[in-house]
Amino acid sequence: xxxxxxxxxxxxxxxxxxxxxxxxxxxxxxxxxxxxxxxxxxxxxxxxxxxxxxxxxxxxxxxxxxxxxxxxxxxxxxxxxxxxxxxxxxxxxxxxxxxxxxxxxxxxxxxxxxxxxxxxxxxxxxxxxxxxxxxxxxxxxxxxxxxxxxxxxxxxxxxxxxxxxxxxxxxxxxxxxxxxxxxxxxxxxxxxxxxxxxxxxxxxxxxxxxxxxxxxxxxxxxxxxxxxxxxxxxxxxxxxxxxxxxxxxxxxxxxxxxxxxxxxxxxxxxxxxxxxxxxxxxxxxxxxxxxxxxxxxxxxxxxxxxxxxxxxxxxxxxxxxxxxxxxxxxxxxxxxxxxxxxxxxxxxxxxxxxxxxxxxxxxxxxxxxxxxxxxxxxxxxxxxxxxxxxxxxxxxxxxxxxxxxxxxxxxxxxxxxxxxxxxxxxxxxxxxxxxxxxxxxxxxxxxxxxxxxxxxxxxxxxxxxxxxxxx
Numbered sequence: 001x002x003x004x005x006x007x008x009x010x011x012x013x014x015x016x017x018x019x020x021x022x023x024x025x026x027x028x029x030x031x032x033x034x035x036x037x038x039x040x041x042x043x044x045x046x047x048x049x050x051x052x053x054x055x056x057x058x059x060x061x062x063x064x065x066x067x068x069x070x071x072x073x074x075x076x077x078x079x080x081x082x083x084x085x086x087x088x089x090x091x092x093x094x095x096x097x098x099x100x101x102x103x104x105x106x107x108x109x110x111x112x113x114x115x116x117x118x119x120x121x122x123x124x125x126x127x128x129x130x131x132x133x134x135x136x137x138x139x140x141x142x143x144x145x146x147x148x149x150x151x152x153x154x155x156x157x158x159x160x161x162x163x164x165x166x167x168x169x170x171x172x173x174x175x176x177x178x179x180x181x182x183x184x185x186x187x188x189x190x191x192x193x194x195x196x197x198x199x200x201x202x203x204x205x206x207x208x209x210x211x212x213x214x215x216x217x218x219x220x221x222x223x224x225x226x227x228x229x230x231x232x233x234x235x236x237x238x239x240x241x242x243x244x245x246x247x248x249x250x251x252x253x254x255x256x257x258x259x260x261x262x263x264x265x266x267x268x269x270x271x272x273x274x275x276x277x278x279x280x281x282x283x284x285x286x287x288x289x290x291x292x293x294x295x296x297x298x299x300x301x302x303x304x305x306x307x308x309x310x311x312x313x314x315x316x317x318x319x320x321x322x323x324x325x326x327x328x329x330x331x332x333x334x335x336x337x338x339x340x341x342x343x344x345x346x347x348x349x350x351x352x353x354x355x356x357x358x359x360x361x362x363x364x365x366x367x368x369x370x371x372x373x374x375x376x377x378x379x380x381x382x383x384x385x386x387x388x389x390x391x392x393x394x395x396x397x398x399x400x401x402x403x404x405x406x407x408x409x410x411x412x413x414x415x416x417x418x419x420x421x422x423x424x425x426x427x428x429x430x431x432x433x434x435x436x437x438x439x440x441x442x443x444x445x446x447x448x449x450x451x452x453x454x455x456x457x458x459x460x461x462x463x464x465x466x467x468x469x470x471x
Contacts, residue, residue, distance in 0.1 A: 001186045002179065009175035013168060020164045028132070028155045035076050036119075036134050036151050042070040043138055043149070054140040059147050060088045067091045079150040080138065085109050088147065104148065108135050112148070130155040197225070200232060207239070277302075327360040332400050332465075333393050335363055339370035340391060345378060347386075352393040359400050359467040365441045372438050373404040373461050380408025380459065399447075400465045407458040411451070419451065 046066045052058040059080055063070075071077050071091035079090045085104030111120045112135065120135040131154055138147040203216050215233045280298045285291065333352050340350055374389065381387035390405045411419060420439045442449045446466050453459040 001182045001189075005175065005179050005182045009172075009179075012175075013171065016167065016171065017164065020160060020167075024155070024160045027160075028130075028153070032121075032132055032134060032151070032153045035074060035153070036136060036149070038074055039070060039076070039078055039149065039151065040136065040138070042074065046070070047141060054146065056082050056146045059138075063089050077152065079152075081148040081150060083145060083147065085148070104135070104150070112137065118145075200225075200228060203232065207236070328363055329358060329360055330363055330366075332357045332359050332361070332366070332402070335361075335366050336370055336391065336393050336402065339367040340374065342371065343374060343378070345387075345389070347381075348374065348378075348389045348391065350391045350393075354393075354395060357393060357395055357400055357467075359465060361445060361465060369438050369441055369463065370402070370404075372435065373463075376435065376461075377404055377406035377408065377459075380406050380410075384408055396464065398467055400467060402463045402465075403460055405458065405460040410455040410457055410459055411453040412455055416453070420449075 043063075046062060047054050050058075050062045052062050054062070059082070063080060067078075067080065067089050068091055077091045079092075080088045081104055082088055085106075085108070087102045108120055108122070111117065118137045122133045122135070124131050131152070133150060133152045136149045136151075137145040138149050140146045200216060203214065215236055216229045280294075283294070288294070333354060333356060336352075337350060340348060370391070374391065377389045381389065384407055386407075388407050390403075392401075392403045392405075394401045420435050439449055442463055442465070447464050449461065449463050451459055451461045
């Protein structure tokens, strides 16, 4: 609506200006033609009443005084030329007559002679105004050309321009009022039309697979809005069904993947365990003097494999059955120092600018997070000439920031997206559950974990916990 009002105002203003110009042009053309006819009539009466012979040579004598009378009566100046284009007489005063061309342009003479027309109109601009000049034959009493009448005419558009400005001003005021009304009307109409659409938009923005979504119910919606609402409600029903199927499928897939992983990890120690038992069975000799030593070695091997299986079971149990978080008020700096005391590596360094950072966290789970990250860092620096692991704790606004940096092998680009996957590992042994468990703990506390890494230069894991837990 606003655009239509603006376009209409521009078009009407353009048409108005064009119309005024055309009317002005028609007015001046008509006025010039009337003046020319009146002067020719006056010239005819003078020629009719003169006692001089009516010919070209006597035009100067015939109109010696009459030209001023005619110019005064008609309120316009004009010139008389002979048929060769030489100036005979002008109605202008002598000091103005100096600027009048004494000879007509050859184009004017050629046009009058060759085209057979008795009138030629010249148009040009002079002193910033439009200028017209007509050249017409002066005929004697027998209609034979004896001279040329030149009527110069300057178009005075002052009045027209003033009227045009006033009209455009009034038109602009009218359209300004219409524009304001259109803006107000468009605002209320758009609010009325989009009210239902806004409701639908809000519902769509709140649509989430993880929770129950509300359907839309509108009172007296239009046909198109009603169809849109029905489509949305059908989509919600289908979405709920899809969410249930997806959740069931994901649970089944997760259990299948976990079962494969558990089976794979258990088979690893079972194979050497079986080979050890078979070897002992073949080589067992009760009378062997070293039988006791061999039994001890055999028992040691079995115990190592059994411990490996026990560790695997513990890891999977810890990951699958995470204990409920306990929000204890504790000193994060002190707990992190305590977690690092179990490591004997002298290249592990701890830095903090504060002696006490109080937060509500679970002490046991925080220790598990730190030990897992440090273990990963230790496993990343075995082949480094000067290994270094740096653990830092700091306050960042309303959060606690913990960083574990190493100068180890780094993480390749192809493995970046898999780092926190529960079964992912780049080590030859291990379950690959450490970082997955860390991520699970951190996110349960409303925190975030991310990392930066450069291949061959090292990795930095950064954790941020809110000091106060919501809910």
